Amino acid sequence: MRLGDAHDVTKETEAEELIANTEADVAACRVVEPYAMTVEKAARGLKPVSQRERIRARGPTVPYGHHKPRA
Amino acid sequence: MYRYDTLDQNLVDERARQFRGQVARRLSGELSEAEFRPLRLMNGLYLQLHAYMVRVAIPYGTLSADQMRALAYIARTWDRGYGHFTTRQNIQFNWPNLADVPDILDALAAVEMHAIQTSGNCIRNVTADAYAGVADDEVADPRVYAEIIRQWSSLHPEFSFLPRKFKVAVTGAPQDRAALRVHDIGLRLCRDSDGALGFEVMVGGGQGRTPMIGTTIRSFLPEADLLTYLEAILRVYNMLGRRDNLYKARIKILVHSLGAETFAAMVEDEWHQLEDTGPALPAHEIKRIRAFFLPPTYEDLEATVPEFEARRRQDTAFARWCQTNLARHRRSGYAIVDVSLKPEGGSPGDIMAEQMEAVADLAKRYSFGEIRVTHAQNLVLPHVKLAELSAVWEGLAAAGLETPNVGLVTDIIACPGLDFCNLANARSIPVAQRIIERFRNLDRQHDIGELRINISGCINACGHHHVGHIGILGVDRKGEEYYQITLGGSSDETASLGKVVGPSFSYDAITDAVEVIVTTYLAQRCQGERFLDTYRRVGAQPFKEDLYGIAQG
Ligand code: SF4
Numbered sequence: 151m152r153l154g155d156a157h158d159v160t161k162e163t164e165a166e167e168l169i170a171n172t173e174a175d176v177a178a179c180r181v182v183e184p185y186a187m188t189v190e191k192a193a194r195g196l197k198p199v200s201q202r203e204r205i206r207a208r209g210p211t212v213p214y215g216h217h218k219p220r221a
Numbered sequence: 222m223y224r225y226d227t228l229d230q231n232l233v234d235e236r237a238r239q240f241r242g243q244v245a246r247r248l249s250g251e252l253s254e255a256e257f258r259p260l261r262l263m264n265g266l267y268l269q270l271h272a273y274m275v276r277v278a279i280p281y282g283t284l285s286a287d288q289m290r291a292l293a294y295i296a297r298t299w300d301r302g303y304g305h306f307t308t309r310q311n312i313q314f315n316w317p318n319l320a321d322v323p324d325i326l327d328a329l330a331a332v333e334m335h336a337i338q339t340s341g342n343c344i345r346n347v348t349a350d351a352y353a354g355v356a357d358d359e360v361a362d363p364r365v366y367a368e369i370i371r372q373w374s375s376l377h378p379e380f381s382f383l384p385r386k387f388k389v390a391v392t393g394a395p396q397d398r399a400a401l402r403v404h405d406i407g408l409r410l411c412r413d414s415d416g417a418l419g420f421e422v423m424v425g426g427g428q429g430r431t432p433m434i435g436t437t438i439r440s441f442l443p444e445a446d447l448l449t450y451l452e453a454i455l456r457v458y459n460m461l462g463r464r465d466n467l468y469k470a471r472i473k474i475l476v477h478s479l480g481a482e483t484f485a486a487m488v489e490d491e492w493h494q495l496e497d498t499g500p501a502l503p504a505h506e507i508k509r510i511r512a513f514f515l516p517p518t519y520e521d522l523e524a525t526v527p528e529f530e531a532r533r534r535q536d537t538a539f540a541r542w543c544q545t546n547l548a549r550h551r552r553s554g555y556a557i558v559d560v561s562l563k564p565e566g567g568s569p570g571d572i573m574a575e576q577m578e579a580v581a582d583l584a585k586r587y588s589f590g591e592i593r594v595t596h597a598q599n600l601v602l603p604h605v606k607l608a609e610l611s612a613v614w615e616g617l618a619a620a621g622l623e624t625p626n627v628g629l630v631t632d633i634i635a636c637p638g639l640d641f642c643n644l645a646n647a648r649s650i651p652v653a654q655r656i657i658e659r660f661r662n663l664d665r666q667h668d669i670g671e672l673r674i675n676i677s678g679c680i681n682a683c684g685h686h687h688v689g690h691i692g693i694l695g696v697d698r699k700g701e702e703y704y705q706i707t708l709g710g711s712s713d714e715t716a717s718l719g720k721v722v723g724p725s726f727s728y729d730a731i732t733d734a735v736e737v738i739v740t741t742y743l744a745q746r747c748q749g750e751r752f753l754d755t756y757r758r759v760g761a762q763p764f765k766e767d768l769y770g771i772a773q774g
Pocket of ligand 1: 681
């Protein structure tokens with residue numbers, strides 16, 4: 151699941167609804183602790199507002215093991 | 222080194238088996254995350270920003286070559302080919318799949334290791350001087366007592382649900398390489414006027430949101446009373462420590478609010494009540510444990526070795542490494558080798574599986590199979606013959622582990638920060654990398670001399686920023702990463718907490734700010750002064766002026 155697959159909503163209640171809809175996935179252990187995050191519309195799709203969510207979406211910004219961060 | 226007896230082994234094996242069942246129930250959906258959480262945390266399994274993370278205990282920072290090899294195997298088989306050594310002398314694996322964690326615990330148990338009590342409100346992995354048993358200023362080997370404390374505190378029923386986590390550090394030397402004064406309890410082995418062995422006991426130190434320097438509540442505790450006295454401290458804390466406020470629950474807050482004298486008196490009272498019923502520590506038990514930590518069979522060697530001296534004269538790179546990465550061994554003809562895990566471009570404390578194996582091989586060949594982990598996120602080969610230093614250096618160089626910077630400005634302590642950690646405000650690792658790059662010139666590093674930069678990605682202070690000579694703390698300013706600088710911290714026997722120098726700096730400005738501080742120090746220093754000496758002499762003012770202009774004052 152990528153950020154590009156995400157639903158974007160504008161209202162708090164809609165976000166709550168989205169979370170509520172994950173119940174089955176949570177129960178089936180496909181998802182752990184879902185939550186809504188704030189995003190903005192960027193040229194290439196959605197972009198999380200906070201640095202934390204950007205890093206969560208794209209992975210660490212530093213090389214680790216044999217991995218290099220995405221440019 | 223200590224070897225498990227059947228009791229230790231059964232306990233660890235049983236726990237691994239039990240956790241396998243719990244993971245299976247979680248994966249089948251029988252357990253929810255909420256139900257599973259306390260169970261996984263009891264086995265050092267955290268849920269981080271990207272994945273689960275397993276934190277493995279390395280008791281008092283001592284590892285055998287075989288254990289290091291097992292860690293390499295785990296890194297390669299179930300993680301992404303590397304591990305991360307922390308300031309708590311632990312190792313963390315950042316990317317395991319939940320389904321594989323039981324296999325990881327089995328692999329650990331096979332080499333007498335585990336992840337028990339690396340999380341939760343219990344007595345955590347006991348840390349110690351990384352030079353234990355080999356430092357030339359040592360009174361006695363702290364690992365003997367750290368192991369005794371490990372055994373006493375493992376699954377201690379009374380202290381499994383303390384108000385908050387609890388950290389104990391032990392050293393056997395006057396020079397403090399274990400940061401005693403920023404631990405819940407710090408124990409320093411010493412002798413009384415009759416030559417009897419005992420401990421100076423410090424309590425109430427800690428970092429985090431409310432940093433405090435621990436206070437000595439007993440200047441000499443006879444060694445036989447170690448466990449009853451610890452039990453008394455923990456009892457007073459367990460009874461009176463606050464459970465209503467997470468931020469006020471550590472023992473430091475209790476000691477501070479009662480006053481160290483009152484707290485000490487309560488401990489003494491409790492201790493007297495425990496005299497007959499508390500956990501005794503008979504001499505034969507100390508002797509039994511000490512037998513595991515007897516010095517290896519050293520050879521009688523000359524204090525100077527011509528081949529070693531010659532290479533030092535001829536080979537600048539080798540000489541540079543010797544200058545910073547060796548420490549004096551208590552035996553003539555031997556040296557303590559520090560292996561830096563702070564190369565340019567690397568993440569402080571990270572080590573690849575192949576490098577772990579290289580260190581294990583070198584330890585086996587040249588250091589009686591022993592390795593240590595330091596709280597500064599480096600490794601140590603504790604007993605290397607001077608005559609074999611060349612070979613060890615070459616072996617380290619072949620594995621990319623010969624960075625000659627221990628104690629210098631690029632030997633940075635950094636927590637995982639926002640690149641990995643759920644609690645972070647800001648990144649730590651790239652900040653460390655940028656500073657390392659900025660100061661990459663080795664001549665300049667030597668000119669600057671001993672300087673400790675410690676970086677934490679949030680106020681929890683895993684990167685020990687409060688006790689960095691220069692401390693850097695990641696803060697969140699409206700979703701942007703900012704960094705607050707503290708100056709003048711120290712975790713040695715002259716422990717002090719750094720003071721905030723002024724407003725914080727952006728991610729792009731922090732490296733320049735550090736450079737300004739270093740330049741100010743160089744301009745201000747007197748002959749022979751280290752950064753910390755200069756700071757303590759001149760105070761923060763010149764640094765403030767150079768960082769913010771005179772107006773800031
Ligand atoms: S200091 Fe904060 S950001 Fe760094 S590892 Fe600890 S909790 Fe995470």
